[in-house]
Amino acid sequence: MSTIRSGLTAVGLAALAVGTLSPTAALAAPAATTTPDGASAEASPAASTTTPSAPRITFVEPSEDDKLSVAGMAPGARLAGVIVEGGGSYSAAVWNDRFATLVDVADRGKKATLVSYTPQGKVEVEFVLETQYAEGENEAPGTPVIHAVSQYDDGHFVIEGTVAHQPDLFSKTEVWANRSGMSWDFPSENGSFSLTVPASRAGEVIEVTAYYRGHGSETAQVELVPTERNTASDVHPLEVASPTAGDVLATPEATFAGTGIPNSQIVVTRDEKTNRASSTLCETRVSSLGDWSCTSPTLPAGSYDTVVTETPAWAAAPKQTTGTAFSVADTMPDPGTPGRPSTPLLSSVTEGPDGRLTVRTIIHGAGQARIDVGDHSETRLRGQHGRFSFLLDGSLAGQTATITGLSHDGDGDGDSLEIDLTPLEAPAGSPLSAPLMHGISKESSTFYVQGTTSYFADEYLVPTVIAQIDGEFVAATESTWNGAYILRIPTSFAGQDVDLYTVRNGELSEATTITVAATEKNSAPETFPLEVTSIAEGETISTDMTSITGEGIPGSRIAIATDLARAGEACAAFVGSDGTWTCELEALLTSGPQTMTVTETPYWRTLAPLTSTRSFTVSDGSDGSDDEDLTDLTVTSHTDGGRYTTGIATFSGRGTPDARLTAANQWGTPMGSTRVDEDGDWSFSRNLGPTSAGYDITFTMTPTTGAPTLVTLHLDYEAPSRPLTVTSHVDGDSYREGIARFTGTGTVGAQLVSTNQWGTQMGKATIGSDGTWAFSRNLGPTNPGYVLTFVATHGTDEQRATLTLTHQKDDLVDVQISSPVIRDGGISEAHRTVTFRGTATPFATVVGKNQWGTPFGSTTASSTGAFAFDRYVGPAGTTYQLTFEQKATDGTTKTTTGIDFVTGR
Structure with missing residues (x-):
């Protein structure tokens, strides 16, 4: 059996675990021989089940007894080995993903293979066996940075700081506090340290040094005096x-x-x-x-x-x-949406503090959207529910832009919308209402909550629904469509009460409390019954009927077909978040008696489709059925050119009984819809926001017979007139060149323009709904300064304010030293780094020199003239004669002399 040597003895393992015992501690000595199984069992933790990374060499360096120390990383392995081509084979146990072994110096320069043995198999990497170091392995750490001296008890100080060094090094970095009872710490891979020092050493200057494998960093000095705070x-x-x-x-x-x-x-x-x-x-x-x-x-x-x-x-x-x-981005198309995108709806145009314009638009059925302004063109991915946002340079303000929706499948573009790039506030959002829960189904380990929550069709920020238990977040909606939502809750919450909230832009609605348990059915059909509001049962309609309307479950798809020789659907639509739908006919209906079938497919697949039938007759007028009296469309609640305030507005008027009444603003956004009642009256309500351009509302009445009638009404926003003020500056203030931010208050919705005494525009803004305005401007060194005129225009109301600013040219002042305090010609510091603080001319470059002309320190004064720099001072009794040279931003200079001190004991 071959001998396997491990470079990790007990001392070596301890060094890897907690760091070496001194800055110059050597790498671990060779261990006693052992078998591969024995090494694996004794030196390695439980095997990882994750897929291992390839092993790597951290260093190869000479060792004693004609050996080379080879160390490296073998993530996920239990055993590592080095196989030398034409030489020996060496193995080592892996501990904490690290291994070390010794190889014969005779194998230097030969090709070798590094092998890691893992539960999933072995991984091999080729290398050349020569002296080498991975990045950071033969380098000193960065200089320790001291962030605080803290005192958590009466007996000790804690020096807190960080050391920058490469992560994933073979050994650990050490930080030592010299002359403090040999206090040290082993910063983690992430570089922070805490050095505990006896409080008896209060006032001493401690040197802190970082070491890595015997390489020492530059030394940082810290005085053992508690700091006010940690400056990390x-x-x-x-x-x-x-x-x-x-x-x-x-x-x-x-x-x-x-x-x-x-x-x-x-x-x-x-x-x-x-x-x-x-x-x-x-x-x-x-x-x-x-x-x-x-x-x-x-x-x-x-x-x-x-x-x-x-x-x-x-x-x-x-x-x-x-x-x-x-x-x-929602990369899936809207459910069942045809390939052609809808006509864009403009939500808002806003100007940011940096002058850039943000354009938000809604285009259902589009995968992407494009905006074209002159020669500028850019395309954006689709956000949730067909929402798109464009960020444009402020230089494009005032120009005309064209927005176009692009289809998902590339079949073509949708209709375009032209807009003016002038500020336009988003329409007011719907009141946040508590979500409805219609049913809960259970599949595998998940409950699926199915419900609805309402919002306006032109709201850019689509509400979501979240679940909480005792204020703790549990889940958020997985998917939504036109107010219908699905929310997944793990079965671990079975039987518990959960609060559901509608959330928009950080605001929460009232709560709906449910119990997490499967329900017998989905109650949505009872809450939102499928109804056809036009055409009426048994009604005779004209062949020029263009749309069919009704009500249903939010998010559902509506498909309509008739039995008169028509193939496929007559039209299709989606139920909006308000529970209504309008189906635009693809072609004129065929004359004669017929039966229409309306099929509603809910958003949730667990709820079966619902149907409704309606019988009616389509007449071409040959039987005299079109001779009924028609009443003109009128708007009685508002007058053209009138004014409105924010909040719920009720529009009403007169028209032909049973006619369909719809309204849309100048950007094509639906404002409301209803039917004229049997007495000829109609009304609907809408929440109106503070739109600076006002509203051009077009009311369209479509009777069951005859042509549609249109009436357009213009309303201007009326906000309480407020005096125009400038809050950021006071008349007569001085300024320095650079970016200046102007702020103030005025009439909501007013357009503000600022010009200087030469008629040059300095900035513009729209006064927001909170009555505030702001813009930034780069001010130059104009002599004598600026006379700014601010004009806020809202309709016929005009408010003015003026502001005079004088350019401040800083005269050079003498340098004053505030710290250290010079006492009787001396200071109490010696053999240490001292921070010199003082004041000089704001923004001036300050250079301090001693009596020999050697720079003592240099820095740039702040906007208040404050400056500071560090300097190491010599032995006690050393005399320094300082001269400070200043250079202002305009090139003028000033020298301050005669600041002398002698270091004390």
């Missing part, structure tokens, strides 16, 4: 690099990545309202290099406003939170 978040602010705000992900998994404090725990949760442990999308730790990433499970299509929470390794460091909002 200043050095490593929590940031999310992806997904970026507004991203539409084409895949259902989201990979989150960013930066933060090394070794901190990162937890990504679904959203702010459901920020519970059960809503965690993924979690990880920040690496020693300050970066992190983790991938979520499969996410349903829709919008997400995720929260990222970072918990540092030290109690003294507060948690950090940030977030990112993104969408997961």
Whole structure:
């Protein structure tokens, strides 16, 4: 039997587990010989069931007794070996995915094979047996960065900091606090450390050094005085690099990545309202290099406003939170939608703080959408329920854009919509109502809750439904369509009471409480019975009838066929979230008596289709049936050119009895529909938002016989007139060149434009629904400054405000040192790094020199003139004569002399 040598003795195993015992500790010595089975049983933990990665060499270096030390990583393996071509064979037990062994120096330079033995088989990698080091294996760590000196008890201080080094190194990095009773720590793979030092050493300056396999870093010095706080978040602010705000992900998994404090725990949760442990999308730790990433499970299509929470390794460091909002594209076409996309509906046009325009539109049946503005063209993937969002450069403002839906199968484009790229607020959303639950089915280990929740057809943010138990997040809707939803709840919640909420943009409705148990049936047909509101039973209609209307279960598909020599469907439609449907006929109906069959297929496959029949007669007018009296369409509730305020508006008027009445705004968005009653009256209600352009509402009355009648009504938004104010600046203020952000208040919906004394436009904005406005502008060094005029126009109302700003040219001032405090010609520091703090001219470059002309320190003063730099001072009794040279941003200079001090004891 061949001898197998392991490079991991008991000392070697301990070194891998907790780090070496001193900065210069050697690699483990060879172990006693053992058999392969024995080594595997004694030195390796239970075998992993995961597929192993390929093994790799971490280093090959000379050792004692004419040997080479070979160390490496063998993830998932129990045993590793090195087979030298034309030489010996060597094996080692694997512990914590690491192995080490010794090979004869005579095999140096030969080709070799690294083999890892795993429960799934062996994995081989070829290499050359020569001195080599993987990245970071023969290097010193970075200089330790001290973030705090904390005191959690009366007897000890804790030095808290981080060390940057490569992750997944063979050994562990050590950090030592010299002259502190030999306090040391072994930073994890992710680079944080805590050094406990006796409180008896208060006031001493401690040197902190990091080591890796005998390589020492540069030394950091820290004074043992408790700090006010842990500054790790200043050095490593929590940031999310992806997904970026507004991203539409084409895949259902989201990979989150960013930066933060090394070794901190990162937890990504679904959203702010459901920020519970059960809503965690993924979690990880920040690496020693300050970066992190983790991938979520499969996410349903829709919008997400995720929260990222970072918990540092030290109690003294507060948690950090940030977030990112993104969408997961719904790559499946709308249920049963024909290949041709619908005509786009414009939801809103908004201007961001950076001046860019966001255009949101709704196009059902489209797989992608395109926007064209002059020579600019871009295409976007479909979001949930046909929602699309475009982000345009602010220079395109005021131009005309064309939006077109593109089909899923590439058969062609849909109809286009032309819009003006001027700010347009989104229509007011529907009141959030508690969701309805119609039934619960059980399949395998899952309950499927089937229900409905309502929203307006032109709402860009489609509500979702979530489930909670005692405030703890349980589940969110897997899929929805026109208000019908499916929500999956694991069988582990069987028999428990669950609260269902409708959620939109972080707001929750009232709760509907259900018990998680299978129901006998789905109650949707009773809650939303299938009805045909036109055509009426036994009615005689004209051949120019263009649509059939009715009511049904939200999300259902409606198919209509007749028995008069027509092949296939006469038309098809979907029931909207309000429970109504309109089926546009594909061709004129054939004259004569006939029977129509309406088939409703619910969104949930567990509910069988429902049918309704209707008998009627289609007349071409030859029998005189078209001679009935028609009443003109009138709108009596509002007058053309009138004004409205936000909230529920009721429109009413007169028309032909039993005629169908529909309304749409200038962007083609449906505003409401109803039927004229037998007395000739009609009415419907609609929630109107503060749209700056007002509404052009076209009312269309379609009688059962005769041509449709149209009436258009223009309404201007009327908001309470408010004085225009500028809140960010005061008249007479001075400014420095750079980006300035102007903010203020005024009349809701007003268009604000700012110009300077030469008539140049400085910025523009639409005053939002909260009565505030904002824009940013780069201000130059204009002499004497700016005289800005702000004009807010809303209809015939015009509000003005003026603001005078004077350019501030900073005169160079003398440098003043505030720390360290000079006492009797000396300071109490010696043999240590001292932080010099003071004030100078704002934004000036400050260079301090000693009496020999050697730079003592340099930095740039802040906007307040404050500056600081570190300098190591020499032995006690050393005299320094400092001269400070300043250079302002305009090139002028100033020298301050005569700041002298002597180091004390």
